[in-house]
Amino acid sequence: VSVNSNRPKSPFKPLDKIIDISANDKIKISPGYKYWATKHNLTAMAETINQVRNEGLKSRSQLEKALQEKASEIQKLLTDIKEIENNIDSKNQTMENRYIIEQYKEIHKYAKENPEDKAFLNEYGPQLMLYKKAVAESFKDSNVLPTTKQIYEDLENLHIKKESLIEKLNQSRQEQDRLYKYKKNYDNYLGKEVER
Template identity: 25%
Template sequence: MEYFKSEVMEMCHREGLYQIDLLNGSKERITEREYWAAKKGQLALDKENADREAAGQTTKPTKFETDKAKLRRTIRQALSQATSFDEFSSLLLREGVTVKESRGRLSYLTPDRTKPITARKLGDDFDKAAVLALLTQNTRRAAEQTTAIPEYPHTQKERLREEKAAKTTPADNTLQRMVDREAKRAEGKGVGYDRWAAKHNLKQMAATVTAYQQYGFSSPEELDEACSASYTAMQESLAELKQVEKTLNGKKELQRQVLAYSKTRPVRDGLKQQKNAKAKAAYRQKHESDFIIADAAARYFKENGISKLPGYKALQAEIESLIQEKNSGYNDYRAKREEYRRLQTVKGNIDQILHRERKPVKRQEQER
């Protein structure tokens, strides 16, 4: 297959035909239709600018862009500023572009379209893997820029000493679950593993007692109550986050329906201008696809009790506000989830130290 691809590319090159790279992925996947549309658009723009220049008028931009080219430029601008996928989605929404994910693939919906454009049709730079990789790179670059700059330049020896200390210094979250050595020996673990487990358990005992004292517990029962309260707080935070996500999805769907309905306004106005029923029926049949979209949007508005359509800017501002609320809600949920897990680790280790019978641990319904 690779041989045939290279032969086709060689034939196209020899005949001077437009071609795409069949052997490697294309960063910007430009189809033949888009290529000729750009060519014709550029010729028309050059002709119009020449006429304007001859008439002494201001010329338009000298480079013609197709709709896909404009979309690529908008996505790249958002990617150059965003450090997370939610921020990336918010920046695109400000430009009227909605990004969706389905089955691990991204698609982009512009205000003038009812059907989204898949990342596969735009190029490899716009698929999910490339977008997430670039966002991770932006996050890492932002973190590097915020690190403190040393007041005086270090020598090579001091720099190596600091790097070694950073590698050997344990992380803040060193609290881990203790190992059940008897169960591991019953599974057939060797002497080497048992020695490691003994050292590991001693370290975790010390870390557990320190955490137990930092929390200020006076009895294991207080620890059990704290675990239950932490689990309840985590579930309440998760319920609030789900409600915000549900509201956000509803607003996005409303925005999509409003855009689709507003796009069919010229066709709906044309129907009112028809004089008799026969002309209206013929006009409606001619523009059947537009009326299907308009009727679907009207049903959506009626089912949701929407009598007055919201303005685009107000709806856009509301969506951005909900995205910020969702981000802060997720951060709150993640902090409470980590606190619950830490308390569960302390509880499990304390039970093992005191040889208490462990109670069944509540499972999180949905880990995010």
């Protein structure tokens, strides 16, 4: 029983690696394996060249330039993701500050109205310090404390942006890996294997 798959075929099939004929011990003792390896390398290199041409790259220098551009794109995406994560942390801190302000507002109000009540101040000193710190952090950039709904909406938007950037990052990394395989096959076939 055969199952028909409706999945679209990948435009790029996996590349075979080039076999290093000069350094392989099997090739030295088996002429049949040497013949097969030579044929395999020619086929793999032809497939590599075809896929590189399908990418729109006409030369090895264009391939290296595309690799550099892809690395720059990945670095920019990582920077953008880090910036969004910092914004998310900031929004979470704002939410926590808002909670602290709401929770200890009455304590602060009583302490402000009754500054001579030392027993109260001693008992609720840590809460008052938390309240003052939360107020200072919350109002240092703006005179208005954002609503909980507004903070949740901002967080949701930031998470959506982060997810889309992560998708782009994964796609860019796959493209970079594919380009690197092309370059590695070129280098191996031409006998110029370079350390990455």
